[in-house]
Amino acid sequence: MKDKCPNCNKIIDLSSKNIFRPFCSERCKLIDFGSWASEENIVSRPIESEDFYEE
Numbered sequence: 001m002k003d004k005c006p007n008c009n010k011i012i013d014l015s016s017k018n019i020f021r022p023f024c025s026e027r028c029k030l031i032d033f034g035s036w037a038s039e040e041n042i043v044s045r046p047i048e049s050e051d052f053y054e055e
Helices: 026-037
Strands: 002-004 011-013
Antiparallel strands (some): 002 011
16 A cells, blocks of 8 residues: 655555555654654644544
8 A cells, every 4th residue: 555654745655564654764753753742743632532432
């Protein structure tokens, strides 16, 4: 299965052969991790127990 890297939009393979999936490389994976660690990315609201149930 093919898709785009969420960081750089490069077309990547999502199979188990790609150890960095859903990213194309360790670099893109670490850039994403840094965004979360520096709180550039945040969850918009507290998670409620109802969020785990499908409608």
